[in-house]
Amino acid sequence: MKKDLFKHKPLTAYDAIYEAQKIAYAPLVFQAVRAMRELGILTQLDEYKSGVSAKDIAEKLKLSLYAVETLLESGLSSGVVEIDEYEMYHLSKTGVYLLHDEMTRINMDYNHYICYQGMYHLDEACKTEKPAGLRVFGEQWQTLYQALPHLPEKIKKSWYAFDHFYSDSAYPVALPIIFQSRPKTIMDIGANVGKFSILAAKYDSDVRITMVDLHDQLQNAVDNVSEAGLTDHIDSLAMDLLDRAQSFPKGIDVFWLSQFLSCFGKQEIVSILQRIADAMGDNDRLYILETCWDRQQHEASAYSLINTSLYFTAIASGNSKMYHSDELIDCIKQAGLQVCQIHDNIGICHSLFECGNSESE
Amino acid sequence: MKKDLFKHKPLTAYDAIYEAQKIAYAPLVFQAVRAMRELGILTQLDEYKSGVSAKDIAEKLKLSLYAVETLLESGLSSGVVEIDEYEMYHLSKTGVYLLHDEMTRINMDYNHYICYQGMYHLDEACKTEKPAGLRVFGEQWQTLYQALPHLPEKIKKSWYAFDHFYSDSAYPVALPIIFQSRPKTIMDIGANVGKFSILAAKYDSDVRITMVDLHDQLQNAVDNVSEAGLTDHIDSLAMDLLDRAQSFPKGIDVFWLSQFLSCFGKQEIVSILQRIADAMGDNDRLYILETCWDRQQHEASAYSLINTSLYFTAIASGNSKMYHSDELIDCIKQAGLQVCQIHDNIGICHSLFECGNSESE
Known part of the structure; x- marks a missing residue:
């Protein structure tokens, strides 16, 4: 606290x-x-x-x-x-x-189209640790991320507007930090629609990027990369990280996790980070971009983030949230990694956690 | 204002x-x-x-x-x-x-079970002047009052708890005022479950009461009267007051409208009051018990009432609300009646409008 x-x-x-x-x-x-x-x-x-x-x-x-x-x-x-x-x-x-105010408008649309109806089932979600409110979009989904590509246009649009508004402000500030070590290979885990990968490939035309996401999600990202004429620089790999048998290839200079760990429960986070740690060499880096409510400059930001956690509970995953930085740091350590540096005030409300393999330090 | x-x-x-x-x-x-x-x-x-x-x-x-x-x-x-x-x-x-706090609990239950889901359609309700949110309880209803007897128990219970909590505090204060003129006959228009009629019959065993409401609603009231052993004192009359052809009998000493006019639009209110005026003799009285947000002692009450209006817009009727007292007084005058006295602070938040036939004054 x-x-x-x-x-x-x-x-x-x-x-x-x-x-x-x-x-x-x-x-x-x-x-x-x-x-x-x-x-x-x-x-x-x-x-x-x-x-x-x-x-x-x-x-x-x-x-x-x-x-x-x-x-x-x-x-x-x-x-x-x-x-x-x-x-x-x-x-x-x-x-x-x-x-x-664009942020306020986006928050309100998101809370109406994505959250409002499902939030009716928040108490059930808390009892079951399942996103009980997701059923307002159909009974067939386990998480919002599976449902997302299949949602009606207006609802989907409000999700992406929310997601991108915050990340768009953070990426230009994060890129110079990540590229300080001049990485040759980046793995963009949870690539979503490919926004970061495209920006990174434009930032440094020598870098080779692999986008990782769920199969259905990835299609959109691949299309966007193709449209940007960057297929020579960016490829893709379909993975479901909830499957603990799925591991990462070695030889990646930088692993990039943007607004991704908030989609998972702590045990899942530790498992994902352990698998990244297994693939990391001595000089490789893991960058985690997250919005931690305890690291905000303004209480209004903390307020918005803390209550966005309820979206994860009722709609998205049932077991994840906007974490306190202490919780993330704890997961990073449990995975055998260590935090080298935390860059705060990245864009509107992000923190960038720079992590290394602790055995190498 | x-x-x-x-x-x-x-x-x-x-x-x-x-x-x-x-x-x-x-x-x-x-x-x-x-x-x-x-x-x-x-x-x-x-x-x-x-x-x-x-x-x-x-x-x-x-x-x-x-x-x-x-x-x-x-x-x-x-x-x-x-x-x-x-x-x-x-x-x-x-x-x-x-x-x-019982009031807060009842407000919250009401706003969850009755209002929350339908309120998603408030903008549509405003455009169409129809209670667009009512469809969450089924497509077949025109107003909440038609739907009410058929709703699931938990939802119905939260409606009655809300309705009764406020009226229960008002009736004991209103009864001595109404009975000052020793009426022999009372017509309880919008009798709901018969609470007022039963209290009034117990207050004065010489009075003869007629409960008026929609046919489906009335069944519950008749059962309650029977259970209270008051069938000799209270009878019932099924009427749909939205049907302007339906008129009231003459010879009624007191017409009683409790939390009823807020269910109707202003034109409908004037029509109902005109039909009451037509039936009223020189010494007959009309008592209107309502919750007017401008006549509250505390701003918190005004806040709750003003926002309860949104329930009427989206769920109940599409065209009614918690009126400002000036609006009610205007309707009363348009119907050819006049306000003799307003008793404020009846129970938690009610005002009692005592009206006479203006021709008789």
Whole structure:
């Protein structure tokens, strides 16, 4: 635990019961704000800086006055909109972020399309250590990663937007660190759609990269590599790392794990890292890019990460999360590796763990 | 608008973006708190006032350490639990209310079982003025009130618990007011399960009561009256008030509408009130018991009511809400009635509107 996080002020009994109601009504408030964003009400408020009436918004957007008033009143209660003495509505500062801030928009879409419905089954997921909420996307999947390529476009899009928004900000900062040792070969484990591999191949045209992922996932990555004209630099290897019999080839200079270990439980993480350690020579490096809630500059980031863990519990895997850095370091050590250096503040919220084979040190 | 409600403090940009994330993650936080309550984690924290470790909670409740830690970390972020320097967890004051306060528990159950899943379709409901979220309970219903008697027990129970919790606190305060004029006949419109009629018949054994509701709803009320041995005092009349051809008999001293008008749109309300006005003689009275968010003593009550409106939009009717008192008064006047007196602070959060036929004044 990072001691200075989430130090809440002491509350009066009245304030505490009010806070409890805010939690009790939280899903309704979320959907009211989202509806105002989707229906264009927040945009209307943003356009009329000097205020606009509910009636004018309703007419402009061809919505009923009833619907507009009901949503605006909820928005008043949640501090997203404000009202002046002439009964004209305004967008609050919080509302401005909900409307314009890309991160907030992506978080909200993700929590609606990917998380909202399945989260209904969170208590069951906690009891069974299975992603019980995943069934809202079909009964046939064991993990979200199997389901992902087969989900409806809008849902899939919100997943990739979320995943890429955070990694896109981190990769340009991570690349110079990784390439300091001038690796000739990189294995991109959990390559997803191939974003990192493509960037790395462009960063250094001498490097040879192998993308590793589930068979169904990999197809998309291979297509993207082909489209980027990088098939001579990047190849692929289908592996299911939950199968402990699957091992890595030797002779890889750099193993790269980006936003990958958060998809696995601790025992699985140790098993994956052990297999990487087995393949690593004295001078080879393992780089782990993760978002650890205890290493954030701002409490708001820690808040978002800690609650994204619930997505892993209910939807993605049933047994993984956004780990505290101490937990990751513990897994790294258990696998016989050691952390050489931790680079914080990579992009918006990442930390880069540089690891070596401890026997070699 | 009541001017002193929801006056939020000016926020810094950082605070505003944090508030925006709290809204973006609101459904996940709700489910994490609910899971902690359902799985017994809040109770464990409450039992060990000097603190308890995640490991001890997990062992006691036969849950994985992973699940307990993930939920507790979310609880830290939302101020429901606290952690001390020895990494022992405690229940916060907000957590105490979430665990022990009956109102908070009932609100949370209602928002989970009745509202959560259907609220996913709030934006569609706003566009169509239909309760688009009701389809999660079956495609065949036009309003929640038709569906209610046929819903699974747990869901139905959470609806009645919510409905009764608030009305139970109001009826004992309302009865002496209604019986001041010693009415001989009362029509209980929207009788629901007959709670008010039974209380009123017990309050004054000389009064004759007619319960009015939808046919399917009424069966339950009739059974309850029979069980209470009050069939000689209370009869019933099946009516669908959305059918404007259905009129009320004359010769009723008191018309009683409890938590009923919030189920209808304003045009429907005016139509219902007009038909009551047509049946009312000079000295007859109409009593309307409603929860108006602008007439609350505490902002927390206004917050809960304003956001309960979203339930009416997405689940119940598509066109009704917890009205502002000005809106109700406007409907009453449009129907040719007048408000003689408003009694506030009836029970937890009700106002009682005493109305007469304006021609008689």
